[in-house]
Amino acid sequence: MDKQKRLRKIFEILRAYPDGVNGEVISRQVGVSSRTIRSDIKMLEKMIKKYAVTIKSAPRKGYFMKCEHPFLADKFIKDSMISNPTVAQSSGKPEEIIICHLLLNDYMDTTVTQTCLADEQYISLSALKLYFNKCKYIFNKYNLKIVHYKKDGVRISGEEGQIRNCIFDYADKNKDFAEKIFSSIDMISIDEVISKVLREQKMQIPDIDKASLCIHVAIAVSRSKYGKNIYYPISIVKKIDQTFEYDVAKDILEYLYTVLGIDISYNEVYYVTQCLLTSKKFFNTATSMENLEAKKIVHAILKKIKDELLIDFMDDKYLIDGLVLHLNIAINRIQFHMNIRNELLETIKNDYPLAFQMGVIAGQVVKVINKITVNENEIGYIALHFGAALSRKGIAEKRCLSKKIIIACAAGLSIAVLLKAKIKEYFQERLDILDVMPAYSVTAKTLEKVDYIFTTVPIDSIKSNKIITINNILQTEDINKIEKIVFDNKSINKAYLQEFLHPQNFFVDKEFANRDECIQFLTENAIHKGLMSEKTKASVYERETVSSTAIGNMVAVPHPIYNDMKVSFISVLLLNNPIQWDEFLVQVVFLLSIKKGDNKLWETIFLKLNDYIRSKNGVESMLKNKSYDMFLQEFSSMF
Template sequence: MAKINKRRKRIFNMLKSHPQGLNGEAISQQLGVSSRTIRSDIKALQDALGQYNIRIFSSPTKGYRFSQFEHLSSIEHELFKDNMSNLETSKQRINYILYKLLANTLNDISITQNDLAEEMYISLSTLKIHLNEVKNILKKYDLRVTQYKTKGIKISGEETKLRYCIVDIKNIHLENEFFQDLIMNIDTDLLDDIIKKVLSERKLQLTDRSQKKLCMYIAIAMQRSRNNKTVVYPSSLTNKIENTFEYNVAKEIIENIYNQLNVDLSCSEVYYITQCLLASKKLIDVSESINKKRVKNLVNIILKEIHEKLSIDFTNDEYLIDGLTLHLNIALTRIQFQMNIRNELLETIKNDYPLAFQMGVIAGKIVEQYDNIKINENEIGYIALHFGAALSRNGIKENIQAKNIIIVCSSGLGISVLLKAKVEEYFHNRLNVVKVLPGYEVNEKTLENIDYILSTVPLKNIASDKIIKINRMLQKEDVENIENKIFHKKDTDLMEITTFFN
């Protein structure tokens, strides 16, 4: 069925406003196109209306008019639900081209530039301009737009990078209806429950964001594997993957998917899901993916280098050593298994923690030198968070008789460590951080043995005065809010002020 673009929708509305009929010349003059184009649009409209038993009559005297005029309103919503009328801005059109090309990869479909331009109701020259922007976006994922013989254009590149692109683009455009169609017919709610259950049983805590992203990765894998779009792994890589803790978790997830969703995924998808787990930001790491003794030695070399270059000595900071060892263990595994990661706070870290970021750069160069791998800025940013936490922690003593709190953080290990350090820096021995949890592990029982929860995310289905919402990077207003709610500073100030008034 032909697409009902913006111009064809306008023709529909014009004919609807003229039940007695409207000639083609009047329509073409009002829309600024030829009579031939109007005839083509009328034919496309007729094709679309055929399923509703509505016809467009044409006569030399009355022009074009609808049959069964009284039924038009009832079918109008259904007829135009997929129309292109919402492609008004360049950004919307670029997003649509991106969606169309990504959706076409599922069945290896090509589309000509002429057909795409016609579908979107834009000129070929405008399409080419937008297409260059799409190419630039895809280039970040090592994907290309290629011409496939005479059949048109399509995306080419590795399956893993294509999946990463789809998940990343979909996360960026959460509200975009086009990108929601990329995982049609997948019960994501049930899939989410399966993942949470397995992670909980295996005591593998992911951040909220990583857990949701993992669900999206697996949903995309299910959708694409149905169309025989699988990832191929060399034996050298599969042997490494099979020796990880995450491999057994992935197998269990796939078994549950088969039992509950009746979807039989191939063995290669076990390796793929393991890669996704290895790339996930964890609150607690229970794996032994990399030799931790070797990584700890690497951390000691980094701290000595920082001491020499910046005259800041962290060599006795066991908390930093353990945290950095844990993080590098995950990060090196992630890089080794060729999994990308996005750091949404990179610019904030650069601007607000320049010294910590400089330390991250030094650490990155040491890792590159000793492990012969390339570390990008996203990874450096997360390493810098550990140094930021160490700088904030300097001079802080153990908490004594403090309020017991839990921090709920949606981001990764580095940010949760920094957030914990910031809370301890501001409140010293007044607050005792019992643990850091992802949002999905918090329930009514969690509230029983603690005084307060500081949460960076809304906690669904839980209402309590013990819950205090804060920002991921603790702000001045957060500190004031905590003071007010936990230590009743607001009440004291109010009492002082009321002494001046009767």
């Protein structure tokens, strides 16, 4: 790859990682040494200076780009393309571009060689293989495979429904991909047809779900054009035929034909119906029988959580009602193999570990009762309900004179409930939450009734210092902002940590090839020392199959779903070289095993580990020092 191509590639990588990217990551993607990357970045800095774009570096973030005006960055790309117009225009991470390429090829039943994929992104074949591992892991979530087709190259293989799920997710992630597959489709007209039918049928669904339905219909149209039809067994067809949503779907396809002239296979009416069945409704359309079945499942979930975690939610009516409504829709989604995006998944896993653990347990109960596998995106949404329930348990009942606020939200009910509960949990009597409402309902009169409005989306129609924008899920930056604007203004020590963080469980300079070898080594060592049983070891592997415990920053935190031991411990493993752990590279592994019922300790340790890794440069320190004493000193200072 010549220098001009390398510089363009480095620029695209920096744009794809706005929070920063390590020089080693860039060197692997470009296929040159770190030294060459440093030299190229210096040259690139000079080239982009006139476009008001700068490249910064920080110890914990790596290289990151600052751009005063995004359109100038686009202009740099266009200017740099003049000398080589064949340069790939796709944006995004390398594995994302590969996935989109393979999905596009599936429309035409064509293959692509790995050499072509590498040349398209100006990376070496060895670098491509690393990204292929990530692609295989991602495709596996959809039950899709990358297969070699004779000697012509590679393509994807799997069921049409799962291919559509993957297309749906990546159409949302990658604008270039969406523009290509929908280039001949009038999305505005499709949206108008859907809105008209929903009004006529008096069916109300959230805006987010309506937008998703529009994309699903567009996918049905685009796939049908290429003969990529979806078929349903008679057992599913009989079930769908009896639903109200089936009539709505028929009307949508009828309007597409009569108004827009779009003539597609009648099988697509079942596809559109399943999309409607798996949408959230503003009213509960479940039958009394479905609600009864869902209540039985919820009761089993809460009993399992009570037995395993010693936390009793059996009398929490808000939680029970919320889970019943959620499971009625979620089980339909899973049975119809409809994926749901959960953009908050990583935040939930990293910031609400105990709630996510409860979601995992709930998923296992559903799996036993309904014989279906609950994916991690669904588990994340179930965890939101438990996050709110945990917050309610910790809220003091006393109230006193406080600031009156309203929460304005654009997300779903479960997220709004969790946000409200977390705000109440942290600020308690200092804030009086009068209401939670959609952002579009906020008016000037609303402002007159309160001291502040906390909103998760910009409210452009009203300008006021009373409006404070926060995240969908309350984070540290939000708390600091509220403290500063509204109010103007260690329970675990080193000795206690040493009780379950022993030097003999601190392993350095180890060589393992994969995730399972790491877990096998740590769990067998724990069993040998009487810290873990075979049952708990099996639960560690079971937890890993539900959702990866790799959390980024070269770290994984494997742990059991269920623990039958009466002792807590942490084992630490430092590898000489990083390994592929699902979609992440991992070099530091923490096996976290906290005894049954000690949930506060479990969540505290997990959150502090996460903080140590992300904000205190913990991984770099551990790999550099390889010292138990140094780690204990640094980690204990977090409390």
